[in-house]
């Protein structure tokens with residue numbers, strides 16, 4: 001796949017966007033029609049990076065320290081297999097703190113994609129918590145930027161993350177949010193989550209097949225709804 005190395009930024013002070021060259025979006029199968037009165041079918045799933053897709057190593061710019069979270073590869077493959085768009089929305093205040101560079105952030109992104117496969121967009125906030133930007137979660141800017149890059153409606157997008165700020169960003173953007181807690185997720189954030197799941201694979205299964213496995217704390221475990229497709233670097237239907 002052709003990757004534009006630094007892609008572009010939407011504004012000088014906006015989020016960093018890393019995205020592959022535009023390509024025809026593959027459709028493995030059409031989404032199920034929504035029952036009357038139900039939410040529209042999902043078109044995209046955006047994942048938080050640290051503590052969600054990969055283990056949280058504070059301010060990590062070292063690709064050698066990237067370790068996927070349990071079930072991450074299976075979860076993103078299920079989403080790809082349904083033909084939905086995939087993205088990452090990540091606060092990286094280490095940039096503002098002088099601990100990370102754009103190249104280090106990009107190097108970690110490349111390693112994550114080696115391990116988990118390609119994502120349609122990475123929207124990264126490089127600002128610090130006191131800069132008042134509109135992109136650092138819980139603000140909605142990263143979700144808006146990722147949806148714009150993917151060409152999807154936030155109302156047909158879900159955000160999966162490990163802390164309350166991920167869900168707040170989703171809510172502010174009009175997207176759905178699902179919490180997959182880790183041992184460091186605060187109990188009040190778990191209690192406040194509209195939707196939660198014990199692991200990533202369960203989260204995406206409940207998002208994609210809510211009639212089979214509704215979101216909530218009492219969902220059931222089981223095998224993926226379908227076998228993930230064979231995945232080459234350029235993607236393609238099985």
Ligand SMILES: [Mg+2]
Pocket residue numbers: 048049050051052161162163
């Ligand atoms: Mg996180």
